[in-house]
Amino acid sequence: MRMRKIDKSQILSTAYQSWLRQLDKKTHPKYSAAHKYYKDVLVSLLFCQQGLCAYTEILIAEKERCRPDNFDDAGRYIEREKPESSFSAQLDHFDSCLKEKYGWRWENFFAISDKINTEKGTQAVDEILKPDSPDYDPYKFLSYNDKRHLFHANIDIEDERLVERIEQMIVVLGLNQGTIKDNRRAYLEPKKKSLSLGKEIEPVYQFVTAFEMIQKQLLNRRSFRDSEGLA
Amino acid sequence: MPRDAGLKIFWFYAVNIDIRYHLFNQALGKCIRCTTMKIRQIDIKDYNQFKNLTLDLTYPKGHQKQGQPLDKVCFLGQSGTGKTSLLNVIRAALTANLTQEHDHILQGTLTKEYPMPITSQILITADFKKVKSRIEIRTEGEMVWQWQSLPLAMTAKQFMETFYQDKNKLIAFPAELITNLNQILQEKPVSPVSYLKTTAEMEQRSKASNIFDFETDNVLDIWNEILTDINAYKIKELKYSQQITKALGISAEEGERAFKNYQHWKAENPNPLEQLAQQLNLILNKFSLTVKTSFDFESMEDLKFIEIESLDGTEIPYSGWSTGTKQVILTMTPLLKLNTDDSIILLDEPERSLYPDIQTEIINYYTQLAPNAQFFFATHSPIIASAFEPWEIVELKFNTEGTVYQEKYYQGERQVDNYLIDPRYLRWDVILMRVFDLAVEGNEKFRNQALTQAARLEALLSKLKAENRLETEEGQKTWAAYQALATKLAWRLDAYEED
Numbered sequence: 033m034r035m036r037k038i039d040k041s042q043i044l045s046t047a048y049q050s051w052l053r054q055l056d057k058k059t060h061p062k063y064s065a066a067h068k069y070y071k072d073v074l075v076s077l078l079f080c081q082q083g084l085c086a087y088t089e090i091l092i093a094e095k096e097r098c099r100p101d102n103f104d105d106a107g108r109y110i111e112r113e114k115p116e117s118s119f120s121a122q123l124d125h126f127d128s129c130l131k132e133k134y135g136w137r138w139e140n141f142f143a144i145s146d147k148i149n150t151e152k153g154t155q156a157v158d159e160i161l162k163p164d165s166p167d168y169d170p171y172k173f174l175s176y177n178d179k180r181h182l183f184h185a186n187i188d189i190e191d192e193r194l195v196e197r198i199e200q201m202i203v204v205l206g207l208n209q210g211t212i213k214d215n216r217r218a219y220l221e222p223k224k225k226s227l228s229l230g231k232e233i234e235p236v237y238q239f240v241t242a243f244e245m246i247q248k249q250l251l252n253r254r255s256f257r258d259s260e261g262l263a
Numbered sequence: 264m265p266r267d268a269g270l271k272i273f274w275f276y277a278v279n280i281d282i283r284y285h286l287f288n289q290a291l292g293k294c295i296r297c298t299t300m301k302i303r304q305i306d307i308k309d310y311n312q313f314k315n316l317t318l319d320l321t322y323p324k325g326h327q328k329q330g331q332p333l334d335k336v337c338f339l340g341q342s343g344t345g346k347t348s349l350l351n352v353i354r355a356a357l358t359a360n361l362t363q364e365h366d367h368i369l370q371g372t373l374t375k376e377y378p379m380p381i382t383s384q385i386l387i388t389a390d391f392k393k394v395k396s397r398i399e400i401r402t403e404g405e406m407v408w409q410w411q412s413l414p415l416a417m418t419a420k421q422f423m424e425t426f427y428q429d430k431n432k433l434i435a436f437p438a439e440l441i442t443n444l445n446q447i448l449q450e451k452p453v454s455p456v457s458y459l460k461t462t463a464e465m466e467q468r469s470k471a472s473n474i475f476d477f478e479t480d481n482v483l484d485i486w487n488e489i490l491t492d493i494n495a496y497k498i499k500e501l502k503y504s505q506q507i508t509k510a511l512g513i514s515a516e517e518g519e520r521a522f523k524n525y526q527h528w529k530a531e532n533p534n535p536l537e538q539l540a541q542q543l544n545l546i547l548n549k550f551s552l553t554v555k556t557s558f559d560f561e562s563m564e565d566l567k568f569i570e571i572e573s574l575d576g577t578e579i580p581y582s583g584w585s586t587g588t589k590q591v592i593l594t595m596t597p598l599l600k601l602n603t604d605d606s607i608i609l610l611d612e613p614e615r616s617l618y619p620d621i622q623t624e625i626i627n628y629y630t631q632l633a634p635n636a637q638f639f640f641a642t643h644s645p646i647i648a649s650a651f652e653p654w655e656i657v658e659l660k661f662n663t664e665g666t667v668y669q670e671k672y673y674q675g676e677r678q679v680d681n682y683l684i685d686p687r688y689l690r691w692d693v694i695l696m697r698v699f700d701l702a703v704e705g706n707e708k709f710r711n712q713a714l715t716q717a718a719r720l721e722a723l724l725s726k727l728k729a730e731n732r733l734e735t736e737e738g739q740k741t742w743a744a745y746q747a748l749a750t751k752l753a754w755r756l757d758a759y760e761e762d
Contacts, residue, residue, distance in 0.1 A: 147702040148702070151702070175722055180718055183715070183718070184718035184722060185719050187719060202715045203711050203712050208711055209703065209711060210696060211701065211703070214693060214697070214704065
C-alpha cells in the first residue's frame, strides 16, 4: 500500500452512479447527510480509500465496511449495525464552493475523519494536494519530520509562494491537526523504533505516507553514517 | 409483583432498579453491619437519551479485585450525555423509602441471564455482599424492590435499618454546591438557644434519614447536623466566657476560679474543630488559609459556620471566600464528619473552581477520607480523569441516532491487559485528545500553521548543518526564523539536532 493517489475509478454504488449520470450537468438536488445516497457514496469512497481518511490517512473504517459485499445487486448500500468508533467517517466536499450547485459530484467527494471535517469547513482549497489529481505526488510537495511527527513543505522547494500554498493546504487538510498528530505519533513511533533496531514489524494499515517517508529517512541516515564510516 | 404506587421519583419517568445485596453471614445483624454495599451494574433499557445501555461497574479479569464492584466511578461525556442523570438515578434508588411491599422474595438468581422485566426501564445492580435485592422503579410513581437471601426472619425494612444503623446511605454533592453557603448565611441571625433547639431536631432527623443530599431545600438542617458537635462545643465555650465575665464582676478571685474551671474543661474536652481543621488545612494552606479554631464571640458569626483566616491570622469574612475555598470546605467537611462506611457518595463536577494543582490531588483526598464508601463522580476535567483506573471510567457518547453509548477502552475480553487507554499514564493534553476526544492540542488557528512552518525550518537547518552552511547568511536567517517560532511553540531550541 502506498500513498496515495486515490483511485476513484470504481464506484461500488452503481445506483448512485446511474442517478448521477442522469443529473448530468444540471444543478444537483440539495446535499444532505440524510439523503438516500449519502451512505452509498461514503462507503463507495471508503472502498477506494481502503478505509483511510483521504487526507490524514488515519483509519476511519474497518475492512468489513469497505468491502464490495456491502452493496446489493441493485447497487445500493446494505445498512448494517456497526460498532461506534472514535474516528468516524464523514463525506467532505473537497472544494466547498461546489457544494451548493454540484453537491453530489463524485470527483469532489472524499471520505474523511470527522475530527477534521468541521475545521476544514469552507476554507479555500488548492488542487496541488487533492489526493485524486492525476499528477498528485506527495513526495514532490511534502516531507515528514519524524521526530515531531509533522508534515511540512518539501525543503527542496525554493519557490516561497509554492511553499506557502503547500503549508496552507497542510493546515486546511488537517495533516498536523492535534489529535491526528497524536495518534500518528503513537502508531508510528514504535514502528520507527523497531525499524531502527532492525526488527520485523507488522504491516502498516494507516498513516502509510508518513511511514514511507520515515523508512526513506532512516535509510538515508544509515547510508550517510555508512559513508562517513560511523556505522 | 408488589408495587408502591405512592412512591414519587420525580427526576425520571420510568426507572427500574435492581439491587443485589450479599451478606457474609445471614443470621447476625452484627455481621450485616460489617458488610459493604456497592453498586455493580446499571442497565438502562429506555430512559431519556439512554437506550439498551449496560454499565458494568466491576473490576475486570486480571485485577486483584476482579469481579468486585468498583470503589470509585467517574462519568465522562459531552454535556447532555446524561452524567448527572446517572447520578440522579442512583440517588433515586437510595432515597426511596422501604415499605412492607418491598419484602418480595426474588425468584431465580440475578445473573446476566436473568431477564429484564418487560416493564423495567433501568436496572441498577448492587452488592451488599451476599444479600441480593432488586429494586424496580417502573414509572414516575411506581417502584418495586425484590430481595434474595435476606437474613432469616428479617424483613427488608429490618435488614436495611440494621445494615445502616449509625451509617449513612447517601451523601450527594451537586455541581452548584457552593450555593449551600449562601443559604446558610442568609438565615436570620442565630442565637445559642435556637442552635440547641436545632441540634435536638437534627438528632431526630438523623435517625430517620441516613441521607445527606446537599441539593435539597433543608440545607441548613443538614449542615447543622454535620456540625452538631462543633456547634455544641462553641456554645459551651460561649457559656464559660459569659461565666468568667460575670464572675469578674463579683471579684477577682471569683473570676480566677471561673477561668480555672474553663481551663479544666478545655483540657478535658478537645475542640472537635481542631480535628477538622487539621484535615481541611492540608488543602487550605495551599491557598494561604487556615481554619479558625478559636473564638472571641464578638459577633454571632462565630456560631454560623466554619470560619477561616489567613496564615498571618487575619480573619477572612464569608464575602471574601473564593469559590474554590467554598468548594473544598463544603465537600470535605461532610466526609470528615460523617460515617461514610457503606455510603454511596455522589460528587458532580469535583473540579469546580479548583486550580489544576488542587485538581491533581482532590480525588485522592476524597477517597482517603471515605475509604469504605463507593464514589460516583461526574467530570469535565482531564486532571480529575487521571486519578482513575481505566475500568473506573464510564465515558458516555452520542451515536449518530442521538442515543448514548459507553465508549469501550478495551478490545476483546474485558481484561486488564486488553485496555488500550489508561489515563494514569498520560499527559493532560493526551487525556484531552484520547479520553475527552478533543481534536486539537491548542489554538489551532495559530499553533498548527506555526508547527508546520517550524518543522520545515528544522529540516532546513539539518540540511544546512550537513552541508556545513549554518554560519552562512542563509543559515543565520533560517536559525533566527526557527528560533522565533520555536520560542512561541515552547520547543527546545536544540531539538533540531539529529538523534
